[in-house]
Amino acid sequence: MIRLQDATLAYGDRTVWRGLDLHVAEGEFLVVLGPNGSGKSSLLKVLLGLRRLTSGTVTVNGRPPRRGSDLIGYVPQHTGVVPRTPLRARDLVRLGIDGHRWGPRPPRPETRRRVEAVLRDVGAAQFADVPLEQLSGGELQRVRVAQALATDPRILLCDEPLLSLDAEHQRIVAELADRRRREHGTAVVFVTHVTGSPADDPVLPLADRVLDLGEARVAAA
Numbered sequence: 294m295i296r297l298q299d300a301t302l303a304y305g306d307r308t309v310w311r312g313l314d315l316h317v318a319e320g321e322f323l324v325v326l327g328p329n330g331s332g333k334s335s336l337l338k339v340l341l342g343l344r345r346l347t348s349g350t351v352t353v354n355g356r357p358p359r360r361g362s363d364l365i366g367y368v369p370q371h372t373g374v375v376p377r378t379p380l381r382a383r384d385l386v387r388l389g390i391d392g393h394r395w396g397p398r399p400p401r402p403e404t405r406r407r408v409e410a411v412l413r414d415v416g417a418a419q420f421a422d423v424p425l426e427q428l429s430g431g432e433l434q435r436v437r438v439a440q441a442l443a444t445d446p447r448i449l450l451c452d453e454p455l456l457s458l459d460a461e462h463q464r465i466v467a468e469l470a471d472r473r474r475r476e477h478g479t480a481v482v483f484v485t486h487v488t489g490s491p492a493d494d495p496v497l498p499l500a501d502r503v504l505d506l507g508e509a510r511v512a513a514a
């Protein structure tokens with residue numbers, strides 16, 4: 294699904310990582326670790342087609358990454374919503390499907406059905422009509438996972454989605470990603486910070502493999 298070969302990324306004369314080789318197969322759960330500034334978000338940007346490698350190659354499903362691809366779902370870091378945003382959870386998920394067509398038109402019936410299904414899947418149906426600003430952090434992150442899964446992606450990229458959630462919601466959000474790969478074979482790339490003991494971490498026990506970009510950078514230096 295994802296392949297990087299001898300990949301190097303630099304901003305100007307600052308090399309973020311060098312000589313990275315990586316293969317993520319269907320249904321695989323890759324955890325990406327590394328200190329601040331080690332290039333975790335930049336790796337996701339490369340996979341999203343928002344950044345080009347400085348050298349080396351990257352393919353997603355056999356092709357160069359492409360912006361806005363339906364193949365990829367993306368869950369961002371938890372941030373609050375702008376106060377008085379006139380959107381409900383259901384609208385945010387719909388934006389994941391037809392955001393490029395957003396306008397006064399009502400959703401198509403198949404879009405409406407997909408939104409319902411994905412909200413149900415992540416356990417967010419009961420707050421589907423609540424304005425986003427009234428949701429708790431954990432509820433909002435569940436809705437963002439639903440939005441990322443709305444196009445039935447083959448790859449799920451998660452950029453530290455657990456930050457500032459309590460332990461229970463960290464576990465719930467991590468398990469949503471894990472269930473997705475087990476039930477649908479979606480490849481998961483999950484950027485996270487390990488703070489406590491690895492055994493108690495909500496994500497590490499789910500990983501098939503761990504990429505430590507701090508180590509990668511040291512090893513390649």
Ligand SMILES: Nc1ncnc2c1ncn2[C@@H]1O[C@H](COP(=O)(O)OP(=O)(O)OP(=O)(O)O)[C@@H](O)[C@H]1O
Pocket residue numbers: 304309327328329330331332333334335336
């Ligand atoms: N657009 C940019 N232009 C120049 N430098 C950048 C740009 N984006 C990121 N960087 C630099 O590249 C390095 C890697 O940034 P990145 O955000 O990928 O790291 P990260 O591992 O995700 O960090 P954090 O854990 O703090 O989120 C940092 O030193 C950052 O300042």
